[in-house]
Amino acid sequence: MINRNFRAHWRLDKEIVFLNHGSFGATPIPVMDKQREIQGLIEREPVKFFMRDYEGFYERAQEALAGVVGAERDDIVFVPNATTGVNTALRAVPLSPGDEILVTNQEYNACRNAVNEIAKERKAVVREVRLPFPVKSSEQVTETIVNSLTGRTRVFLIDHIVSQTALVVDIEDIVRELEDRDIETIVDGAHSVGMVPLNLEKLRPAFFTSNCHKWLCTPKGAAFLYARKDMQNLVRPLVISHGANTPRKDKSRFFHEFSWTGTDDPSAYFSIPSAVDFLSSLLPGGLPALMERNRSLCLEARKIIIGALGIEKPCPDEMVGSMASFPLPDAVSEPIAPLFMDELQDELFMRFRIEIPVMYWPKFPKRLLRISCQAYNSMDDYRKLCNALKEAGM
Ligand SMILES: Cc1ncc(COP(=O)(O)O)c(C=O)c1O
Incomplete structure (x- = not known):
């Protein structure tokens, strides 16, 4: 080694x-330096930065990340963390009273709370499938999940890499099995980017969210949300802002709504290219x-x-x-x-x-x-x- x-x-x-890199990540010095540089640029001419330069920085960050996660640039937008990504995705899936949201007993507590809340609002039912741990094989996990589906299951929230047990779940098999049954999958990949290879174009779940501040080592407050194209018309950010009635037609509503949710410090998002470059430089x-x-x-x-x-x-x-x-x-x-x-x-x-x-x-x-x-x-x-x-x- x-x-x-x-x-x-x-x-x-x-x-x-x-x-304990897993809990909050840790940012390397060159990436922290890049973030400070971006913050310096913002404060040098805040109006120019936000009105003229912001979108270029946003697109470059999307591009750098899209290359790592195997997605089209415009299918990913930034959110501050995976908890926001999961909350956002859950609100986009149409649910009628009595429909089921499937989760596992290994679901991350914050996201399980979000599921409970949305189920309450929509009068939907939360069904919990018990995944074994210790576990024998990926097939055992997929089989347990598939056996727990019912005619009312509409959406499944699954952790790609489970927080407590650290299991890497074979989501490819699971997404395909559910797709065959017209069930949407939301993948909570809070730990995924930078830990395991991703190809979201091939995987094509309804939604996939991942923190960049864990295994991609960006500054805190950087995560992304991938939305499959047919989901991009359904999903809205948790904060409604200018994008909702923008006259611009050059890009999707998905982009306009998510790329601006009010004035904030975007330097963590815009440090993503630097984090990708830095981690890529460590080994041949x-x-x-x-x-x-x-x-x-x-x-x-x-x-x-x-x-x-x-x-x-x-x-x-x-x-x-x-x-x-x-x-x-x-x-x-x-x-x-x-x-x-x-x-x-x-x-x-x-x-x-x-x-x-x-x-x-x-x-x-x-x-x-x-x-x-x-x-x-x-x-x-x-x-x-x-x-x-x-x-x-x-
Ligand atoms: C599976 C899973 N989902 C969501 C989160 C929440 O991440 P954040 O606090 O960055 O939103 C974590 C954090 O460890 C996690 O492991």
């Missing part, structure tokens, strides 16, 4: 073993090579952690990206207030200076430990984790 000192490109605290094979390097590191790290915990692989290698989760012995103490934090997470941070999440899943006292593997991590980080777990009595 290629092991270079990429860590120097990040401002991460040298005293901390940082194993570009971003695909970096994703492969992070995945290989994750598989290698997973091996030693499984050994240290004395457990079986919770999922096959094919379902691993650059995060992996491990079942731990049940918690014995109540979570620590006020953060509802597990005592082991607190001990790993306070005693060993390791930043890593311990999540209650499916619920307290059951818990999972999740590692992340980004360019700045190396095997040494996971060896330190194994030693700390041993000393903490795991």
Whole structure:
């Protein structure tokens, strides 16, 4: 495995073993510098920037991202985060009273709340399918989902890469199975771009949203929403602004409505080309090579952690990206207030200076430990984790 000192490109605290890229990402110094440069341009002549230059910056960011996710430029727009992307997509799918929204028991809490709210408004029904974890194969997941569909299922919200279990779900099979039954799929790919290869033109779900501030390492507040062409007439941003009655006919209403939702700082979106360039420059094979390097590191790290915990692989290698989760012995103490934090997470941070999440899943006292593997991590980080777990009595 290629092991270079990429860590120097990040401002991460040298005293901390940082194993939680998954929660909020971490932005490399050159990309942060680019963001500051853009902010400088805005403040040099704000009217010129927003009235004359904004759209060019927007299009260049769309283009850079479209190349990475395999989409047409005009099928993607920016939203501040995946939570906004999911809320927006859910509101676009026509639902009548009694129609079913399908979700899994591994759905991210914020997005599950959005599903519950929209179901309440539309008098729709939320149906939950229980995905196994530990899991044997991708086929087992697809089969479980397909078996839970009913004649009333209209839309399925599925996480591409699950937050708690870190499973990489085979969404291609799932989208095809549902398409055959006229059911729309919304893919919550909060972790996808920069972690796994994407080809949205080929996948063609109704909607796909992904954060750029996680695995593409942009500044916080950058995500995208892909909408299949036939969905672009149905979807509206959560904030209605000038685009709703623009006289311009040169671009779609989808573009005009989403590209301006009121004055804001667009520098995180406009730093996307810089993040793509930076990550692509780290290895000779570009971003695909970096994703492969992070995945290989994750598989290698997973091996030693499984050994240290004395457990079986919770999922096959094919379902691993650059995060992996491990079942731990049940918690014995109540979570620590006020953060509802597990005592082991607190001990790993306070005693060993390791930043890593311990999540209650499916619920307290059951818990999972999740590692992340980004360019700045190396095997040494996971060896330190194994030693700390041993000393903490795991
Ligand atoms: C599956 C999934 N969906 C949505 C989100 C929310 O991301 P954000 O807070 O950036 O909206 C996350 C965050 O980890 C996630 O894992």
